[in-house]
Amino acid sequence: MKKVLFATSALVLSAGFASAEVAVSGDGRMGVIYDGNDAQFSSRARVRFNLTGESDAGLSFGGEFRVDQENYSDYPDSLRSAARGTAGAVWISGTYGKLSMGDTVSASENAIGDLYEVGYTDGTFAGDVEEISYLTGDGENTDQGPNILYEYTFENFSFFASASDGSNTSGPAVTGVGFGIDDEGNQVDTASTAWNVAGKYEAENFWVALGYAEHDDASEITLGAEGNFNNFSVKGIYADYSDRGIVFDDVTGDTAVEFDKTYGLSAAYQMDAILLEGFWRRDETKGVADGFDDDSFDSFGIGAEYDLGGGAVLAGGIVDTDYLDDTVADLGVKFKF
């Protein structure tokens, strides 16, 4: 006794329904990942809920999360849950912009995003090295409960702001509110607010965006631009971090290595049903303690996709990155339902 969901919104609009709706969509993928030594099967199936409504005065509101984003567990309590504000998001939108709360992306990530992803696993087969390591948001500050993201667009200009609330939350998780525990086992209520502002200018064929973020002592400046010319598009991202420690001295706890810079470029070419994509990216780290040197890590990726229509895409990618010992590749199909 299967229930079939209607796939058109025309019918819905014409029949005068109440405005509040739950839309159900899905995605899937199946194929083979070459991990440098072996070929491994990799597949998944997911379902997403998209909640939308409108108030009497015309304010839009909604929320969204996937079934697999609802994975709460008492132990460890770090797992994310849409019902607890640390996965998915809810939002409200009107003349004055859109405000989202939950596991939102940061202002800079919303404005600039990542390099183009390759392969049927959208880069996951190589550890998602096309993704920029944004300092705040998108899973970075969930120990503070939900984050917020504000978006406002006026003609060609968009403004974005995001923040965490500066309070730890490992208490009554059902509200996303409570206390954290410090290194000595004491309850601590207060953390540093992670915040981020970004601006973007969009013209017909290109956009440029700039963002600034801070969390504790660390800060991030991100610059991004993308252009589309005929069937060709190119995107570049530059991120400069300050005081962003990633390796620490075991004894003193002092920072030993800082994440200093990321810059990368990606390009894509669309030819009928075929899409060719590639990216290059370099991460630079800085040794700030004795015996720790500066270092840099390069990652290259190329991929091709063939649109089979109806929501199915045949795709493959190859990535060579200093983060993995081997060149890795994937090949498979991805689906949208």
Added chain:
Amino acid sequence: MKKVLFATSALVLSAGFASAEVAVSGDGRMGVIYDGNDAQFSSRARVRFNLTGESDAGLSFGGEFRVDQENYSDYPDSLRSAARGTAGAVWISGTYGKLSMGDTVSASENAIGDLYEVGYTDGTFAGDVEEISYLTGDGENTDQGPNILYEYTFENFSFFASASDGSNTSGPAVTGVGFGIDDEGNQVDTASTAWNVAGKYEAENFWVALGYAEHDDASEITLGAEGNFNNFSVKGIYADYSDRGIVFDDVTGDTAVEFDKTYGLSAAYQMDAILLEGFWRRDETKGVADGFDDDSFDSFGIGAEYDLGGGAVLAGGIVDTDYLDDTVADLGVKFKF
């Protein structure tokens, strides 16, 4: 490729569908909780499945659970799961009443319920102090697997009965059946049945209800009443517990403090789109061992809601309770989809 679910049942009824259906609805909320020291973001998005069917002879049946109620984990095995009978519920209903099984509320809670909840988090921001601490059901006896609830209404009178099965269940969790483990690590199959009966009389403007529950040595008598006059409604609840130990002597294991009584009153006033609500509640505990005194805990709450239409409500609440050091408050919007 989003699927939009239809929000009207008229269309469904007119088109002669099979009777078995899965309805998908959702809710969400976003806002700020003041925990006495800091303002913290708190948001959530949830989706609920409502399963309904009808047999050839006109017997109704169904079930319901939310995505976030399906959170099974091998470790700890205490997590609740609709697929294992310890969250959500299934039911069957006919001329002779309705029988539900799963994580059902108790007979008394079904008849009487709780005090009015305030705030956009429906009282959660203050630890849900408007909720009566019923002795059985609604998450209290899930170590015995599913509970049952029977409801029967004849004219103005309703009768309710609920029970656990008196057997522990930490065995093959997929059926909700198995063995529990006692303090010495032995498998024990038998627990005390937690049971509850309640009666309710409903007139046009008011109802009164009385319930009695037992679990092990503990028992509970609950009395509740609610009246509606013009735009004003008021509800009172009195609960008297016997032998309900809540603090125990570390050495002897004897009861040190018993939960003795709860009584409270709540009131609401509806004025067009505005709803004003408030409650007061007192819990009394009894010291039954040397060095443990009687005590009482007061909780007050007030709140206001403004219906924005379309399923959105702006709401805020303030609660002052002896269970928390500080006065706490919340303010935000809640949504129904």
Added chain:
Amino acid sequence: MKKVLFATSALVLSAGFASAEVAVSGDGRMGVIYDGNDAQFSSRARVRFNLTGESDAGLSFGGEFRVDQENYSDYPDSLRSAARGTAGAVWISGTYGKLSMGDTVSASENAIGDLYEVGYTDGTFAGDVEEISYLTGDGENTDQGPNILYEYTFENFSFFASASDGSNTSGPAVTGVGFGIDDEGNQVDTASTAWNVAGKYEAENFWVALGYAEHDDASEITLGAEGNFNNFSVKGIYADYSDRGIVFDDVTGDTAVEFDKTYGLSAAYQMDAILLEGFWRRDETKGVADGFDDDSFDSFGIGAEYDLGGGAVLAGGIVDTDYLDDTVADLGVKFKF
């Protein structure tokens, strides 16, 4: 604001929708299990997603999983998840057969299946002793990530093949790809491929099937047949295992007991709305170390079902098995939505 899903596909087909769809269906059950000593309540409610699409060239694709199959947890990382390929499945199907990936059944299980299940819990009340213990697939090799299953039918003949990928996966679980950990704590990438081929011949009133599987040193030959005559159907299964160790010497690690053979027979009789079912099954084990003898385990089950219509079935079963000390039984209703 409930959303009602349409229960007919006629409307969907006539209105010319896009091909990609998400169908939502559900099931539930409630009743009482007699565990040999006590009667215990057992209930559940579940929701299933069925994803389907079609490419421009007529290739079908899809996926399916239940809400309760999405139960990922970092700890333990053994929990299964449709979003990580170790629960549910995705598939693609065309002229050349159907290829599934995920937590698929093995070729032999797909061809032959299990004995008839009895009771409203479909055999779960007795530990599912009607299920054949197939060597590969269906939850057996999830430590290697997703499995694959290939099915091809030509006239009355069907061919099935299934396999795991021969690589362990407790690494980056999001892709189902990574490294396992051996007994000494070292990362190991390579396991033994578990593979299985099977063939089946289907005539109007009966089918016969034969399968062969291998994993490490263990192998399995399975033979099954089923016939339907008027209202009567009968099914027999014979499985012969080689080198399938199930008990091991604590000191040397050598195999002490092997699972040697399973054979069983089940029969069913349908009379209007009533279905009568029964099965018998014997498992034989072989002692291969000093002090371990050969043994055999018999299991019997009988059951009856009464179809109430509309998706509801009243059912009960009794099972007597050497695996449990007591005769166990269940009685209840099961629902499809």
